[in-house]
Amino acid sequence: MGQHILVIGSGGREHAIAYALLRSPLVSKVTVAPGNPGMGRDDIDTVAIDPGDVEALLQFIDEQEVSWVFIGPEQPLIDGLADTLRAHGIQAFGPSKAAAQIEGSKDFAKRLMARHHIPTAAYTTCTSLEEAQDYVRSHGAPIVVKADGLAAGKGVTVAMDEATALDALHDIFVDHKFGKAGASVVLEDYLEGQEFSLMSFVDGRKFWPMPIAQDHKRAYDGDKGPNTGGMGAYSPVPQIGEDTVRTAIDTIVAPTVQAMADEGTPFTGILYAGLIATKDGPQVIEFNARFGDPETQVVLPRLTSDLACAITAIFDGEDPQFTWDESEATIGVVVAAEGYPGTVRTGAPIPSIPTDDSSHVYYAGVARDDSGQLVSSSGRVFLVEQSAPTLKEAQQRVYERLDASPMDGLFYRHDIGAKALNN
Structure with missing residues (x-):
């Protein structure tokens, strides 16, 4: 009997991880907790367990004879899920709570880099609005404003003028747009490139x-x-x-x-x-x-x-083998719900995107409606991936697939890959 692997998470990243794991002859089953209903199209099982419900996870791992666990998202790692699983004798692929601070606190990461002379932008950390405003006014723009903690990829403002930087500080310290992630702020020099x-x-x-x-x-x-x-x-x-x-x-x-x-x-x-x-x-x-x-x-x-x-x-403490396809280029285009990254419209029907051996659809923010149809349920809904011998061909083919599909209530960018192709 092959391995039964549990992947923690629910998005397109976890769909891609589970899909890659399922291709292994070592693996007989992959379950994603909580996953999303789009994953079922790839014979990936899902179980409705919140990553924060450690007791339920431990019970599932025991009852279902899970071989090991791959932790996908940042929050369970920062909460120490890998430590908890290992303490119960369960192999988990993911950093400890202490090591996950490298993402959980931008200040931790910047201090680590300063101590070890790892190249990064000059910075300061501020814990109050007034302190941060004073720094911005003395430093000037452009400047980068970052909420110190986790903000789902949205806590960064590249401010090309002082007013934008001050507005970003107001969002963090006054409107608490990023919750506890904004208890302090890292202000960095702007880097060009x-x-x-x-x-x-x-x-x-x-x-x-x-x-x-x-x-x-x-x-x-x-x-x-x-x-x-x-x-x-x-x-x-x-x-x-x-x-x-x-x-x-x-x-x-x-x-x-x-x-x-x-x-x-x-x-x-x-x-x-x-x-x-x-x-x-x-x-x-x-x-x-x-x-x-x-x-x-x-x-x-x-x-x-x-x-x-x-x-x-x-x-097992052995050196793993990794080989990569150097002959093809791969491009992925995210389809998001209207309004993203602000207030999103949910419930939009998910189109059936035609794919072949060179392409795949990875689902993220999807749910089933009362009739059992897949509909949008959050900001980023799905990603269409396309591989081809050249990036230009991959771009052309992925947009042919997307442009031929109904996208009511959804949107996507039409220029993914442009920086490479226009360079």
């Missing part, structure tokens, strides 16, 4: 980098509109040279992994480095303690080796 995402599998002092991707954060075409959790991504990123990636691995990923271990918070799981290629070399914008979303949906389809086998090897 193209951003890219470099994710790595990590086991203590060892790590295995993945191909890089580039995410599109703004809601609308031409990088207009508010920041979102991500409206699409693509991989590879041809305008970011191999020398830049190698420098990022040597000067950022390697010393960060080493620093975490040296300081008593060794990291095991997925380390996400959000980077920017500046004229002075790559620098860190942010770290996450898990796979990025939507980058996962374009990077994992390029994996040609066995994901479940690799993670099992890490559990």
Whole structure:
């Protein structure tokens, strides 16, 4: 009998992880908690257990003879779910609560980088509105304003003028737009350059980098509109040279992994480095303690080796094998509910997107209505992924699929991949 793997989470990232795991001959079953009903189209089971309900998770793991657990989203990691599972003798792939601080607190991450001379923007941390306003007025714009804690990818404002920065501070400290995530704020120097995402599998002092991707954060075409959790991504990123990636691995990923271990918070799981290629070399914008979303949906389809086998090897203290398709490019376009990232319209019917062996649909914010039909239930609804020999061809084919489908109550960007193709 093969492995039964439990994936924690409910979004497109978890759909992509579960789909990759299910392709392994080692695996007989993948269950996602709580998952979403779109995952069932790929024979992925779901169970209605909230990731915060640890007792219910432990009971399910015991009763269903779960082999090991992959923790997808940031909140359960920051809450210490990996520690709890390990304390009960359950193998869990994901960092400890202490190590997950690298995402849970931007101030923690910035201090770590300062101590170990890891390249990142100069910054200050402020704990009150007045202190932050004074800093902005003395520093001037452009400046980057970040809520210190978790804000679902939306707590960052790149302020090109002072008024925008002060408005962002008002949102954080007065309107409490990001709740407890805004108890303090990190103010950073603005960095010029193209951003890219470099994710790595990590086991203590060892790590295995993945191909890089580039995410599109703004809601609308031409990088207009508010920041979102991500409206699409693509991989590879041809305008970011191999020398830049190698420098990022040597000067950022390697010393960060080493620093975490040296300081008593060794990291095991997925380390996400959000980077920017500046004229002075790559620098860190942010770290996450898990796979990025939507980058996962374009990077994992390029994996040609066995994901479940690799993670099992890490559990066993062995070196995992990772191989990647270098002959194809992959692009993913997020379809979101009207109003996202603000107040969204839910209940929109989900179109049936035609796919083939080179494409896939990963579901996120979907539910079933009274008639059993899939409808939108939150901001980012699904992602259509397309692979092809060139990025241009992948872009053309993914938009042919999307443009041929009814999108009442939904929207998507029409220029994912443009930075590479127009470079």
